[in-house]
Amino acid sequence: MNYVGQLAGQVFVTVKELYKGLNPATLS
Secondary structure, three states, rough: OOOHHHHHHHHHHHHHHHHHHHHOOOOO
């Protein structure tokens, strides 16, 4: 369960960073 939570956290951060990089004006 800890592994699943850790994996989900990594995916969330990665997606957030990618989204922020693709849409800088949206999350500014």
